[in-house]
Amino acid sequence: MTAAVIDGKAFAANLRGEVGKLAAAFEQQAGRKAGLAVVLVGEDPASQVYVRSKGKSTLEAGMASFEHKLPADTAEADLLAVVERLNADPAVDGILVQLPLPGHIDEQKVIATINPDKDVDGFHVTNAGRLAVGQPGFVPCTPLGCLMLLKDRLGDLSGLDAVVIGRSNIVGKPMAQLLIAESCTVTVAHSRTRNLPDVVKRADIVVAAVGRPEMVKGEWIKPGATVIDVGINRVAGAEGKTRLVGDVDYAGAAAVAGAITPVPGGVGPMTIAVLLRNALVAAYRNAGIPLADGTI
Numbered sequence: 389m390t391a392a393v394i395d396g397k398a399f400a401a402n403l404r405g406e407v408g409k410l411a412a413a414f415e416q417q418a419g420r421k422a423g424l425a426v427v428l429v430g431e432d433p434a435s436q437v438y439v440r441s442k443g444k445s446t447l448e449a450g451m452a453s454f455e456h457k458l459p460a461d462t463a464e465a466d467l468l469a470v471v472e473r474l475n476a477d478p479a480v481d482g483i484l485v486q487l488p489l490p491g492h493i494d495e496q497k498v499i500a501t502i503n504p505d506k507d508v509d510g511f512h513v514t515n516a517g518r519l520a521v522g523q524p525g526f527v528p529c530t531p532l533g534c535l536m537l538l539k540d541r542l543g544d545l546s547g548l549d550a551v552v553i554g555r556s557n558i559v560g561k562p563m564a565q566l567l568i569a570e571s572c573t574v575t576v577a578h579s580r581t582r583n584l585p586d587v588v589k590r591a592d593i594v595v596a597a598v599g600r601p602e603m604v605k606g607e608w609i610k611p612g613a614t615v616i617d618v619g620i621n622r623v624a625g626a627e628g629k630t631r632l633v634g635d636v637d638y639a640g641a642a643a644v645a646g647a648i649t650p651v652p653g654g655v656g657p658m659t660i661a662v663l664l665r666n667a668l669v670a671a672y673r674n675a676g677i678p679l680a681d682g683t684i
């Protein structure tokens with residue numbers, strides 16, 4: 389079998405288009421644009437690229453973008469004060485503090501200071517709790533993007549065996565919660581899991597979020613399974629260049645799976661698209677304008 393390629397880039401482009409239409413409708417109804425604030429501390433090159441790209445995408449979706457760039461030696465109290473100001477600002481619907489933060493700042497304390505109703509990254513414990521008990525909140529962008537791709541591909545996920553490899557707070561754990569809510573039978577594998585190949589072999593859905601290049605082999609995949617590769621790993625390529633690979637051996641898995649996300653072009657583009665979606669949902673909720681469940 390040769391797997392169907394799940395085109396995350398196309399799905400994300402479509403989602404961004406839908407967000408743009410709803411952002412225009414929001415502006416009409418609310419008399420202001422939906423607003424997303426991004427806070428960057430320091431000069432980490434990768435974080436700078438992400439923040440620039442988030443700002444550009446926010447504007448392209450017809451939303452207001454507020455960027456706060458603070459020096460690397462910013463005191464924790466000063467960062468918390470910026471977050472508090474954004475919490476109180478009615479033009480700001482969503483707040484994202486770009487991680488990682490410099491070592492002298494307690495990330496959990498910063499996340500805990502964000503108003504949960506503006507926490508469009510879904511990292512606040514209140515939103516983690518809401519997800520766990522099935523209340524409306526904000527779900528971390530990457531796993532929500534993975535779920536959208538899975539539902540688009542498979543429709544009803546009820547009763548399917550799902551294995552999530554990785555148990556981070558950002559990807560693995562919320563992914564598992566989302567799949568439980570879809571009535572999958574969920575196994576969470578991690579660095580201490582025994583016989584990982586056997587665990588993966590029984591899965592109809594495999595979500596790999598490990599951070600180890602091409603660790604998941606084709607022989608581990610159940611024929612016809614759907615494979616979502618969250619990993620983004622830079623490895624040495626030809627002629628001294630580097631290239632991106634996922635956590636799954638793509639060629640091996642694509643020969644067995646029913647469908648698979650490529651890297652790049654699979655899960656990666658979904659993250660920013662879902663961030664915009666979350667910011668727009670925040671705007672509707674904060675403005676008290678109804679938005680029917682499942683609209684976006």
Ligand code: NAD
Pocket residue numbers: 530553554555556557558559560577578579580581584597598599600618619620621655656657659
């Ligand atoms: P993390 O380092 O926080 O967590 C990795 C998890 O993998 C841990 O729970 C660990 O137990 C597990 N693990 C480590 N070695 C293992 C092994 N040998 N067998 C089984 N499990 C093992 O990473 P993360 O933040 O969850 O990110 C995971 C990957 O996803 C990374 O490659 C990251 O770059 C990528 N990522 C991509 C996006 C995106 O937008 N596409 C977003 C977030 C993360």
